[in-house]
Amino acid sequence: xxxxxxxxxxxILKEAFYIARTGRPGPVVVDVPKVIxxxxxxxxxxxxxxxxxxxxxxxxxMGQIKKAVSMLKKAKRPLFLIGGGVNISGANAEMKELAxxxxxxxxxxxxGKGAIPTSHELYMGNIGIHGSYAANHAVAECDVLFSIGTxxxxxxxxxxxxFAKDAKIIHIDVDAASISKNIVVDIPIVADAKLAIEKLLxxxxxxEIQAWTEQVRxxxxxxxxxxxxxxxxxxxxxxxxxxxHFERPIITTDVGQNQLWATQYIELEGNRQFLTSGGLGTMGxxxxxAIGAKLGNPDTPVIAISGDGGMQMNIQELxxxxxxxxxxxxxxxxxxxxxxxxxxxxxxxxxxxxxxCLRYRRSCERRCQDSREACPPxxxxxxxxxxxxxxxxxxxxxxxxxxxxxxxxxxxxxxxTIIECLIEPEANVFPxxxxxxxxxxxxxx
Amino acid sequence: xxxxxxxxYISLYVENRIGVxxxxxxxxxxxxxxxxxxxxxxxxxxxxSRMTIGLTIDDITFEQVxxxxxxxxxxxxxxxxxEIPIHKKELLFIKVSGCGEKDKAEVFxxxxxxxxxxxxxxxxxxxxxxxxxxxANNDMIRLFNQTFPSRIETVRGGSVAIEAISTSEx
Ligand SMILES: Cc1ncc(C[n+]2csc(CCOP(=O)(O)OP(=O)(O)O)c2C)c(N)n1
Ligand SMILES: [Mg+2]
Numbered sequence: 001x002x003x004x005x006x007x008x009x010x011x012i013l014k015e016a017f018y019i020a021r022t023g024r025p026g027p028v029v030v031d032v033p034k035v036i037x038x039x040x041x042x043x044x045x046x047x048x049x050x051x052x053x054x055x056x057x058x059x060x061x062m063g064q065i066k067k068a069v070s071m072l073k074k075a076k077r078p079l080f081l082i083g084g085g086v087n088i089s090g091a092n093a094e095m096k097e098l099a100x101x102x103x104x105x106x107x108x109x110x111x112g113k114g115a116i117p118t119s120h121e122l123y124m125g126n127i128g129i130h131g132s133y134a135a136n137h138a139v140a141e142c143d144v145l146f147s148i149g150t151x152x153x154x155x156x157x158x159x160x161x162x163f164a165k166d167a168k169i170i171h172i173d174v175d176a177a178s179i180s181k182n183i184v185v186d187i188p189i190v191a192d193a194k195l196a197i198e199k200l201l202x203x204x205x206x207x208e209i210q211a212w213t214e215q216v217r218x219x220x221x222x223x224x225x226x227x228x229x230x231x232x233x234x235x236x237x238x239x240x241x242x243x244x245h246f247e248r249p250i251i252t253t254d255v256g257q258n259q260l261w262a263t264q265y266i267e268l269e270g271n272r273q274f275l276t277s278g279g280l281g282t283m284g285x286x287x288x289x290a291i292g293a294k295l296g297n298p299d300t301p302v303i304a305i306s307g308d309g310g311m312q313m314n315i316q317e318l319x320x321x322x323x324x325x326x327x328x329x330x331x332x333x334x335x336x337x338x339x340x341x342x343x344x345x346x347x348x349x350x351x352x353x354x355x356x357c358l359r360y361r362r363s364c365e366r367r368c369q370d371s372r373e374a375c376p377p378x379x380x381x382x383x384x385x386x387x388x389x390x391x392x393x394x395x396x397x398x399x400x401x402x403x404x405x406x407x408x409x410x411x412x413x414x415x416x417t418i419i420e421c422l423i424e425p426e427a428n429v430f431p432x433x434x435x436x437x438x439x440x441x442x443x444x445x
Numbered sequence: 446x447x448x449x450x451x452x453x454y455i456s457l458y459v460e461n462r463i464g465v466x467x468x469x470x471x472x473x474x475x476x477x478x479x480x481x482x483x484x485x486x487x488x489x490x491x492x493x494s495r496m497t498i499g500l501t502i503d504d505i506t507f508e509q510v511x512x513x514x515x516x517x518x519x520x521x522x523x524x525x526x527x528e529i530p531i532h533k534k535e536l537l538f539i540k541v542s543g544c545g546e547k548d549k550a551e552v553f554x555x556x557x558x559x560x561x562x563x564x565x566x567x568x569x570x571x572x573x574x575x576x577x578x579x580x581a582n583n584d585m586i587r588l589f590n591q592t593f594p595s596r597i598e599t600v601r602g603g604s605v606a607i608e609a610i611s612t613s614e615x
Pocket of ligand 1: 254255256257258259281282283284306307308309310311333335337338339340341
């Protein structure tokens with residue numbers, strides 16, 4: 001919105017915050033021209049907001065809820081698919097209750113991770129192109145898919161015609177435009193997740209579906225996600241170290257393999273503990289997000305997990321973090337590649353690496369396919385870079401060094417520390433569903 | 446709901462503000478929804494404009510268009526004119542040039558037969574105004590084109606539509 005007169009400034013600001021925080025929340029742009037920035041005027045804001053074109057949905061259609069419940073009751077292989085909407089509406093306690101009350105297994109999108117604790121016996125992992133075997137097979141085999149607060153984007157559906165082929169689909173979303181957009185659903189419910197789940201809790205019974213739940217749990221046990229076939233300091237070991245040594249930290253991620261590994265291995269107790277750019281996938285998100293998280297939660301440990309590429313996309317924020325004396329732990333998974341893109345080039349483009357090697361020099365031989373010891377040093381040196389901003393830096397390359405590195409970071413109470421982790425350059429994120437495949441058809445790695 | 450393409454009309458109440466037209470057409474273009482016509486004008490309430498949007502579109506995409514428009518903050522109300530009785534008209538001007546006397550007489554004859562209005566002319570040119578439905582206007586253009594090939598110039602305004610009062614009207 002552009003502010004055109006000083007008189008309308010308070011109203012527009014008030015409306016902007018209202019729109020940003022209600023319905024499907026999100027950023028609002030307010031354009032304040034310089035003349036209005038400088039004009040003097042009253043600082044009184046209107047008491048109420050009334051925007052005739054914007055009325056967030058504050059109720060839920062009970063008829064639709066009842067239909068959903070009766071469909072759920074008849075299900076033999078029901079499954080909850082939970083997206084970021086549940087985290088946004090703060091419905092985590094209610095969601096856990098709903099899962100326990102019904103006994104229905106829960107899978108999440110990456111934005112939905114943490115909707116119920118990841119250690120919960122009904123939690124079966126993430127769905128999607130790097131989701132778990134159990135979650136992806138459960139979607140393929142379920143007969144009722146009860147989804148809440150997800151957009152069914154292409155990262156989770158795989159081949160869309162085959163998605164949850166045998167299932168009736170129920171979809172709760174606060175945004176009517178997200179319903180039946182990518183996937184045509186059988187029972188649409190336009191409502192805030194929290195409100196809808198509260199209403200569901202009044203109606204749902206315990207379902208007799210032990211065999212199904214055991215089957216999904218069996219898949220989870222038989223096909224855990226792991227990087228055991230890689231040696232040395234793996235992202236799995238780094239993230240598991242965080243799981244074991246921090247109590248309820250806030251984890252932010254950048255975009256790329258670092259993010260995908262984080263979504264696979266991070267354990268979450270509850271809400272707003274995990275900040276990741278799942279929709280747009282903007283590299284450079286993780287570090288600034290950590291700054292915001294720390295400012296809002298000064299007593300919570302905040303750890304950003306980034307790649308060597310993405311860390312450089314907002315590296316200037318080191319100045320901000322140093323200025324604000326924020327003790328952030330900035331874990332950089334340095335593989336010397338734009339790893340996520342490199343993985344695609346390896347798997348789907350005959351390993352023709354193009355513009356993804358970060359140790360590349362113009363004088364390199366053409367068609368080089370791996371970075372070696374002899375390659376020029378990676379630019380920048382993250383330890384020196386941190387020091388140049390008056391922050392701290394430490395580089396590690398072995399799992400035994402994790403403790404030292406994190407202790408070093410924790411010893412700094414008012415400045416950020418970069419922990420640069422040298423990891424296997426060509427490690428891949430598995431499992432993976434190649435684009436266009438059905439979800440069950442995955443490369444296990 | 447089918448996938449076959451149908452002609453549909455939406456009537457849209459929007460805030461009468463700078464940038465709103467760009468926002469709406471940008472939204473439709475950004476999603477690659479193909480718009481046939483869009484007209485806009487102020488209403489009886491000067492803070493509100495009303496748009497009539499004509500689309501050739503399948504049912505599923507049409508539902509999406511309505512939802513997407515509805516979630517726009519500047520959109521006050523979306524009315525689907527597909528299933529309700531409406532009046533809709535479009536303004537079309539046809540200019541015929543290089544006319545001899547016989548041609549001119551023919552233009553006047555067509556105008557009389559189809560209820561068109563001749564609103565301007567000189568020695569060699571005639572300007573006709575047609576206020577009809579979009580498809581009737583298509584027919585007029587075809588007729589003039591056949592009768593005066595390569596000698597016509599047309600401009601049309603896009604449909605405007607409003608709900609009917611008596612439900613038997615279409
Ligand atoms: C701003 C931006 N540019 C480009 C991309 C496309 N992209 C996605 S992941 C990726 C590579 C990320 O490399 P790095 O930060 O080193 O992380 P890694 O995958 O190696 O862990 C790229 C280029 C993006 N998501 N965002
Ligand atoms: Mg990298």
